[in-house]
Amino acid sequence: xxxxxxxxxxxxxxxxxxxxxxxxxxxxxxxxxxxxxxxxxxxxxxxxxxxxxxxxxxxxxxxxxxxxxxxxxxxxxxxxxxxxxxxxxxxxxxxxxxxxxxxxxxxxxxxxxxxxxxxxxxxxxxxxxxxx
Amino acid sequence: xxxxxxxxxxxxxxxxxxxxxxxxxxxxxxxxxxxxxxxxxxxxxxxxxxxxxxxxxxxxxxxxxxxxxxxxxxxxxxxxxxxxxxxxxxxxxxxxxxxxxxxxxxxxxxxxxxxxxxxxxxxxxxxxxxxxxxxxxx
Numbered sequence: 001x002x003x004x005x006x007x008x009x010x011x012x013x014x015x016x017x018x019x020x021x022x023x024x025x026x027x028x029x030x031x032x033x034x035x036x037x038x039x040x041x042x043x044x045x046x047x048x049x050x051x052x053x054x055x056x057x058x059x060x061x062x063x064x065x066x067x068x069x070x071x072x073x074x075x076x077x078x079x080x081x082x083x084x085x086x087x088x089x090x091x092x093x094x095x096x097x098x099x100x101x102x103x104x105x106x107x108x109x110x111x112x113x114x115x116x117x118x119x120x121x122x123x124x125x126x127x128x129x130x131x132x
Numbered sequence: 133x134x135x136x137x138x139x140x141x142x143x144x145x146x147x148x149x150x151x152x153x154x155x156x157x158x159x160x161x162x163x164x165x166x167x168x169x170x171x172x173x174x175x176x177x178x179x180x181x182x183x184x185x186x187x188x189x190x191x192x193x194x195x196x197x198x199x200x201x202x203x204x205x206x207x208x209x210x211x212x213x214x215x216x217x218x219x220x221x222x223x224x225x226x227x228x229x230x231x232x233x234x235x236x237x238x239x240x241x242x243x244x245x246x247x248x249x250x251x252x253x254x255x256x257x258x259x260x261x262x263x264x265x266x267x268x269x270x
Contacts, residue, residue: 055197056168056256059265064169069160081215105163105256107249110211110242112157122160131170 042099051102062128069124073117087123100127190264
């Protein structure tokens with residue numbers, strides 16, 4: 001009976017580990033209404049061309065589109081922990097949909113247990129487009 | 133394989149809760165107000181900075197940022213190493229119910245990382261306020 005219980009547990013774990021290694025979520029906080037109207041017309045950009053930096057960009061004028069927060073979680077306890085690179089990829093995809101050229105002031109949390117996952121890494125940054 | 137009694141399951145549930153609380157993910161720190169846009173929501177003023185910060189040169193700002201980057205990387209490394217330790221404790225805890233003290237909380241490192249991020253944000257605002265130049269990263 002005990003051996004069967006452990007066997008079922010291990011089988012479930014192995015089955016779950018075959019699923020996607022990570023899943024992700026994202027939210028966007030947009031600026032005040034007066035600026036938001038100008039930003040709504042932005043066309044999506046190429047994620048590969050988006051600059052990701054944990055610093056500010058002071059050499060090119062930009063306008064904020066919105067603050068993007070993403071979370072990347074591993075699907076089972078046996079998968080590898082998410083890394084900042086996973087977060088950057090997610091930030092790029094989300095920012096590209098907004099029509100951004102860069103995500104500045106990027107910051108990361110630290111990997112740990114969350115409500116829905118054994119390993120979650122959160123990151124957020126400010127999506128901007130260059131005005132020059 | 134040890135048999136599982138009701139008491140063991142209760143102890144395991146309590147232990148699992150303690151491990152979960154101690155090993156929680158640290159959220160990404162909040163972003164500062166928008167001060168960098170061509171139409172910013174917040175204007176930078178000298179009153180936002182200390183006298184010491186206002187006397188810093190552009191090179192000094194970058195030097196302090198680089199120094200704190202190294203410290204942040206060490207903190208993150210320590211948290212990562214302890215997470216691997218905590219996960220191992222968690223795996224064996226499911227079988228042998230190790231005590232809570234076997235886990236490492238890393239609360240000091242997490243707090244220090246939050247402090248470092250706040251300082252980075254201040255340095256970034258100071259960098260812009262002093263109109264220091266920066267190369268656009270590739």
